[in-house]
Amino acid sequence: MGDFTATLPRKRMGAGVLLSDPTGRVLLVEPAYKPDWEIPGGCVEADESPLAAAQRELKEELGLTLPIGRLLVTDWVPPRPERTEGFMLVFDGGVLDAEQTARISLPADELRSWAWCAEPEAVDRLSTLLARRVAAAIRARADGTTAYLENGSLPIA
Template identity: 50%
Template sequence: MSSDAPLYERDPEAWNAYLAEGNARQARKRVGADVLIRDERGWVLLVDPAYKPNWDLPGGMAESNEPPAAAARREVKEELGLDLEIGPALVVDWVPPHGPWDDSLMFIFDGGVLEAGQIADLQIVDSELQNFRFTAPAEMAGMLRPYVLRRVQAALATLRGGITTYCENGYSVTSPRSHQG
């Protein structure tokens, strides 16, 4: 093999060592994966976590090396006993550092519209949750933290517009609004 060949071809072992060193030094991001589930009226399923203020979407944090969509599916099943096919990503939101938390990436996936029988079967199966309910989008402002509300509103807009939205702190990067807040 010629000495002009790239390192990954000349010396695969050295290439793997190079990648391992980069992996050890590069920043790691927490990843959260939530699911936007609606009823036939278009109301959104919210959950009331026992461990934090305000309501939220069903979902949670991805485990090490777990794809976000798989995390979303696992979390919904663990929380509500609902084994749901996860649809496309509606929102990817970069959340800046806040309090003791580093920055993170939050996904919202489409969970579709549940039929009456599926809704009747919903139950809390995880002590992390205190309650759940379907909520009209207009009523979510008093229930969700502001940046979570912006993220959910972006997801609802994506459902109407058909393209995944990238946000920073809940604000669409294509929005004329400031990314502060």
């Protein structure tokens, strides 16, 4: 008798990290493989926790080993023609000081650059979906809450 859980649906999962500077700007990275900017993060691999994925991605993308704070956003993203449905999480990476910021080192084959962005500038650089998710993460951090989103928006009750 096999494990029935092997027959259950599987969802794509990603974990991102909201990092800020002391003035409240958020850290965005510019991928070399697509036009829109991102927050640091990426896919959660098989048998990896979302928190471990967030920590791994910070090390791979920024060269930083940082404590990861609480979960800010959970976002279910419906399927689209070019991608399966997904479950995206954003964790609080806290505020980077000048010394931590000076240690940022990007993998040239994956990321072109990074920038501190105030929320309006972040909205311009991010995809519409990720801009909504990041805005919700900023609000959740400020309010001390965790937001549940569907496709980047609060579900209508």
